[in-house]
Structure formats: C-alpha cells, structure tokens
Amino acid sequence: MAVHSLDLEVPAGKTVVLVGPSGCGKTTSLRMINRLVEPTSGRILLDGEDVRAANPARLRRGIGYVIQQTGLFPHRTVEDNIATVPLLNGWGRDKARGRARELLKLVGLDRALAKRYPYQLSGGQQQRVGVARALAADPPVLLMDEPFSAVDPLIRASLQDTLIALQSELHKTIVLVTHDIEEAIKVGDLVALFRPEGRLAQVGTPEELLGAPVDDYVAGFVGFDRGIRRLSFFSAAGLDLNAGPVLAADATVAKAQATGEPWILVVGDGKPRGWVPAERLAAMSGDTPLGQVRADGFGHTFPVAGGSLRAALDAAVISPAGQAIGVDEDGRVVGVATFDQLKAAIQAADRAGRTADEPGARP
Amino acid sequence: MMWSWIPSNGAQIWQYTQDHILLGVLSPLIGLAISLPLGIAAARWRWFYPPVLTIVNVLYAIPALALFVALIPSLGLSDTNVIVALTLYSLCIIVPNVVAGLRAVPEPVRQAATAMGYGALRRLVFVELPLAVPVIIGGLRVAMVSSISLASIAQLIGVYSLGYFFIDGEQRAFPTEIYVALVLIIALALACDLVLVGVRRALTPWVARS
Numbered sequence: 265m266a267v268h269s270l271d272l273e274v275p276a277g278k279t280v281v282l283v284g285p286s287g288c289g290k291t292t293s294l295r296m297i298n299r300l301v302e303p304t305s306g307r308i309l310l311d312g313e314d315v316r317a318a319n320p321a322r323l324r325r326g327i328g329y330v331i332q333q334t335g336l337f338p339h340r341t342v343e344d345n346i347a348t349v350p351l352l353n354g355w356g357r358d359k360a361r362g363r364a365r366e367l368l369k370l371v372g373l374d375r376a377l378a379k380r381y382p383y384q385l386s387g388g389q390q391q392r393v394g395v396a397r398a399l400a401a402d403p404p405v406l407l408m409d410e411p412f413s414a415v416d417p418l419i420r421a422s423l424q425d426t427l428i429a430l431q432s433e434l435h436k437t438i439v440l441v442t443h444d445i446e447e448a449i450k451v452g453d454l455v456a457l458f459r460p461e462g463r464l465a466q467v468g469t470p471e472e473l474l475g476a477p478v479d480d481y482v483a484g485f486v487g488f489d490r491g492i493r494r495l496s497f498f499s500a501a502g503l504d505l506n507a508g509p510v511l512a513a514d515a516t517v518a519k520a521q522a523t524g525e526p527w528i529l530v531v532g533d534g535k536p537r538g539w540v541p542a543e544r545l546a547a548m549s550g551d552t553p554l555g556q557v558r559a560d561g562f563g564h565t566f567p568v569a570g571g572s573l574r575a576a577l578d579a580a581v582i583s584p585a586g587q588a589i590g591v592d593e594d595g596r597v598v599g600v601a602t603f604d605q606l607k608a609a610i611q612a613a614d615r616a617g618r619t620a621d622e623p624g625a626r627p
Numbered sequence: 628m629m630w631s632w633i634p635s636n637g638a639q640i641w642q643y644t645q646d647h648i649l650l651g652v653l654s655p656l657i658g659l660a661i662s663l664p665l666g667i668a669a670a671r672w673r674w675f676y677p678p679v680l681t682i683v684n685v686l687y688a689i690p691a692l693a694l695f696v697a698l699i700p701s702l703g704l705s706d707t708n709v710i711v712a713l714t715l716y717s718l719c720i721i722v723p724n725v726v727a728g729l730r731a732v733p734e735p736v737r738q739a740a741t742a743m744g745y746g747a748l749r750r751l752v753f754v755e756l757p758l759a760v761p762v763i764i765g766g767l768r769v770a771m772v773s774s775i776s777l778a779s780i781a782q783l784i785g786v787y788s789l790g791y792f793f794i795d796g797e798q799r800a801f802p803t804e805i806y807v808a809l810v811l812i813i814a815l816a817l818a819c820d821l822v823l824v825g826v827r828r829a830l831t832p833w834v835a836r837s
C-alpha cells in the first residue's frame with residue numbers, strides 16, 4: 265500500500281472520514297498519524313507539531329486508537345482494558361478503574377460488564393469497550409480504523425449512532441477510516457474520498473460529495489442513489505402538511521366524505537391507526553364512526569422536527585395512500601404530505617443548497 | 628507382588644522418591660528459566676530461531692546415557708550431572724513453545740498495545756508473555772512428564788532415584804520393587820501435570836472454557 269502526496273487538513277473537533285476501496289492507502293494514512301507507519305517523505309503536524317519529533321509511546325498515549333478487530337487485551341477484564349492508558353500514564357489503579365466505569369456508561373454499556381473478560385462479550389459490546397478504551401485518557405485526537413466493519417448491520421447502525429452522540433458531546437478530532445460510503449456520509453463532518461492508487465479524489469462535506477461529485481469516480485463511489493441519499497441532509501421542517509385527510513376515530517363516515525379526500529387517515533388519541541380509501545366508505549351509512557371501518561396499514565411515519573426529507577419521502581413511498589404522515593415527538597399526527605408537496609419541498613431545499621455559500625451545514 | 632515389602636522399606640522408598648522429584652521436577656523448571664530468554668530472543672529476531680532450534684534438537688538426539696557419560700569429566704557422577712542433562716533435553720520442548728506462544732499473540736492485540744503507548748519491553752512483559760502462558764505451560768507439562776520418566780535412568784551412573792528399584796528388582800528377580808517404582812513414577816508425573824494445569828488455570832482466568 266502506498267499513499268502519494270496526500271495533503272489533508274483535519275479541523276479540530278470535527279470528524280473526518282477517509283473512505284475508499286481496499287488498498288487505497290487510507291489505513292496507511294491513518295497509521296502515519298500515530299507513527300505505526302513512518303512516512304517516507306512529508307510531514308504530519310498535530311496541533312502544529314511534527315509527530316516525528318515526539319517520543320512515539322508518549323505521542324500515542326495522547327491519541328485514541330480503535331481498530332476493527334478491537335485489539336482488546338484478552339487477559340484483562342473490561343475495566344482494566346479501558347484503564348490501559350490511564351495506568352500507563354501512572355494513575356493509581358482505583359482512580360483508573362473509576363474512570364473506566366464512567367466510560368462504560370458513556371459508551372452505553374452496563375457497569376456489570378466491568379469484571380468480565382473480552383471473550384464473554386458480544387462483538388458489538390467488544391467494539392464499545394474498544395471505543396471506551398480509546399477515550400479513557402481523554403485524548404484530543406481519536407483514530408478509528410474500520411471500527412464498525414466487523415459487526416452486523418443493526419449493531420453497526422447503533423454503534424454509529426453512539427459515536428455521533430458521543431462526538432456531539434466530546435468534540436474530539438476524529439479521523440475514521442472506512443470502505444463504507446454510507447458510514448462516511450452518516451458520521452463524517454468531512455469526507456475524504458481516495459482513489460485506488462492512493463491519491464485524494466475529493467474532500468468535502470457529505471452533502472457536497474453527494475450533490476457535487478467532482479468526477480465520475482466520485483459519483484460512482486457515492487452510488488447511483490446519491491440523489492435520494494442527499495435528501496438526508498434536507499430538513500423536513502419546511503414541508504407543507506395537510507390536516508384535511510386526518511380524522512379522529514369517533515368522526516363519522518359522512519364527515520369523511522365531506523372532505524372530498526381520496527384517502528382518510530384515522531387517528532386515535534392523535535396517533536395514526538390506518539388509512540381508509542374513500543371508495544370503502546361509499547356503501548356505508550353516514551353515521552358510522554370511522555373507528556369501525558376496516559383500515560389499511562399506515563407503513564411508518566416521519567418526525568416533523570428533526571426528520572429529513574428522505575424519511576418523509578420513504579414514508580410516502582411505503583404508504584398505501586402515497587402520503588407521508590408527519591408526527592411530533594410524542595408520535596401524534598401533525599399532518600400528511602403528498603408527493604407533490606414533497607417534490608416542492610425537495611426542489612426548494614435543493615435551490616437553497618446550491619445558492620448557499622456554505623453548503624455543508626448539517627441539518 | 629509382595630505387599631509387605633512396601634511398609635518394611637518405606638523410608639528407602641520415600642528417600643528415592645524425593646531424589647526423583649529433585650531430578651525430574653527441578654530440571655524442566657531450570658529449562659523454563661533458560662527457554663524464556665532464548666524463546667523471546669528467537670521470537671523477536673527471526674534469524675536467531677533456526678540455529679537455536681537446531682542446537683536444542685541435536686541435544687535431544689543424544690542418547691541419555693551418552694550425555695550423562697559425556698558430562699562426567701566436568702560434573703562427575705552427581706545430581707548436577709543428571710539435572711544438567713535433563714535440563715538440556717527440556718529445552719527442545721520448551722523453547723519452541725515459548726516461540727509459538729509469543730507468535731500466537733494476535734496481531735491486532737500487539738498493534739493495539741503499541742498504539743496505546745506501550746514500549747517494546749512493557750508490551751512483552753504485560754501483554755505478550757501473559758498471552759503466551761497457556762502455550763508455554765503446555766510445553767512445560769510435556770517436558771515435566773518426560774523428565775520425570777527419564778530421571779530413572781540416572782541410576783545407571785549411580786545417581787539415586789526411583790530408577791534404583793528397577794535395577795535392584797531386576798538383579799534380584801524381585802518384581803515387586805519394579806511395580807512399586809513404576810506406579811510411583813506414573814503417579815508423580817500425573818501429580819505434577821495436575822499442578823501445572825492448576826497453575827495455568829489460575830494464571831489464565833481469561834481463557835474461554837466450554
């Protein structure tokens with residue numbers, strides 16, 4: 265593996281993801297930062313200091329490191345694994361273990377696991393311990409080499425969510441290597457996409473890579489559905505919602521017919537129960553409560569606050585009525601949106617994105 | 628089988644059992660002490676391993692009696708002579724196990740240790756050697772059992788062990804002695820093996836047990 269003329273600036277407190285095919289040098293680049301690999305030329309500056317000027321062991325204690333195979337010490341308990349760097353830094357055992365317990369909680373693990381050995385944990389738990397160990401001495405910089413690649417997709421998603429939540433609290437400078445562009449887009453503030461021969465193809469925010477790939481290689485790597493995925497970065501808050509088709513379960517068939525809507529969303533206590541097509545109501549007596557009419561499923565909903573247009577579009581696609589149901593924090597229906605309304609919102613967000621000076625602002 | 632022989636010769640049996648333990652148990656323990664630095668060096672510098680392996684294998688190929696005799700000019704007909712010979716034999720089993728144990732440390736673990744800020748020596752002492760313990764003790768068990776068995780032929784150069792009863796029993800056509808010594812040697816080997824298994828379990832609570 266080789267890396268050529270890599271010039272990359274990692275902003276403090278941000279997550280930068282190095283992504284690319286196998287053998288593109290992304291891992292080599294990562295390992296140069298903590299000197300597991302020495303560059304043949306060039307410099308790596310950490311906070312303005314050349315890493316090669318530092319004592320390697322001391323340098324590394326200030327840089328958290330997480331790898332795919334976890335690299336947990338099999339002969340140490342979970343708490344002693346986490347306490348590794350504090351102990352190396354000369355902390356007392358009790359203090360280091362106390363810190364380890366704090367970190368267990370931070371990465372979402374039960375304290376009861378503290379005395380277990382790594383072989384007694386699931387793959388996902390081991391990886392969380394790996395993250396906790398890397399954070400134990402509170403290093404400003406965190407290097408992560410394919411940290412979530414070895415676990416199944418559900419666990420991976422939950423580990424990614426944990427990382428995003430941790431980062432919003434800790435503001436570490438994170439360099440994460442992955443071959444998974446989805447992961448890069450999900451967790452990265454900046455994504456650096458490598459070409460197979462070890463050169464940078466494009467560096468930008470996830471939205472920039474999806475919206476304005478510099479060439480066919482980048483466009484191909486981010487995938488054919490990048491347009492849809494880019495909708496993840498557009499907030500659903502600007503979407504127009506209709507309350508017209510939304511009726512309570514105790515409303516009558518006559519009232520439903522009076523709306524003139526082709527589909528009625530029946531709600532109970534504000535929560536969606538199901539869609540009823542207008543033609544099903546035609547033969548029914550006008551005073552029948554809607555709650556007694558057989559309703560179709562409603563697929564899933566999207567949160568109006570904090571949700572993305574991608575979630576809204578997906579909710580519309582899966583709905584029998586072709587309409588997305590927007591809900592509040594408590595799962596109560598706020599309103600529904602048709603494809604036409606989604607289209608208008610997407611076009612508005614796209615125009616705003618293209619004209620903005622700073623297209624990288626994350627929703 | 629003459630059972631009454633056992634109680635009437637209890638003191639002598641006990642004495643030779645102790646002599647046997649000294650020869651058979653001490654030798655592999657000294658062998659372990661020598662094998663550790665040799666094995667560590669061989670695991671660290673690859674070029675060093677082939678010559679070391681050749682030497683310990685050649686030593687193992689020398690017939691025991693020939694080795695005892697070869698050591699007589701320098702060490703005489705003594706316990707030391709036998710202990711040195713048995714120690715040399717044990718190297719052939721223990722050194723490769725030390726090397727294999729160290730090489731079996733998973734690369735991600737080694738890499739993580741380095742990246743956490745362990746220097747080479749600390750990493751060896753606190754990560755690599757502890758992880759090599761099961762394989763090293765595996766080698767020590769084989770060396771211990773074979774050494775306890777081999778110690779009986781020390782009697783051929785006049786160094787006392789339970790082997791005395793084999794020669795004496797054969798010369799006097801008195802098989803009881805032979806049976807008793809045989810059972811004691813096997814029991815001794817089993818007991819030492821059990822102790823080593825216990826030591827390994829105590830040192831490695833982290834190994835998955837089914």
